[in-house]
Amino acid sequence: MREIVAFLIAGGSLLALNTVWFLSVYRILSEKRKSALSAAEQVKLHTDGFRQVKGSPQELTARRVLSVSREIFQQIRDGYNQALRHPLCRIPGYLMGFRPLP
Secondary structure (H helix, E strand, O other), X not given: OHHHHHHHHHHHHHHHHHHHHHXXXXXXXXXXXXXXHHHHHHHXXXXXXXXXXXXXXXXXXXHHHHHHHHHHHHHHHHHHHHHHHOHHHHHHHHHOOOOOOO
């Protein structure tokens, strides 16, 4: 009887640990992915804006804004990809469908 209780306690503890692990990884990666996708949308908007003002006096400013927007996106994307490669996030991240961003 003691062995059954010990087995149930161990199994329950393992289940709880894995649940907390996967939920934590999901929260971290989903926040980072959401930020990266938002930054990608900003790059798209700034690219469209740059195309509209190309050849006008605002072109230099729009080019600089686009450049900064791309840099920010690259940093956020690299942070997401780095978090996904982290040993504690790799297995649950891939099992939950998170993939590196290009």
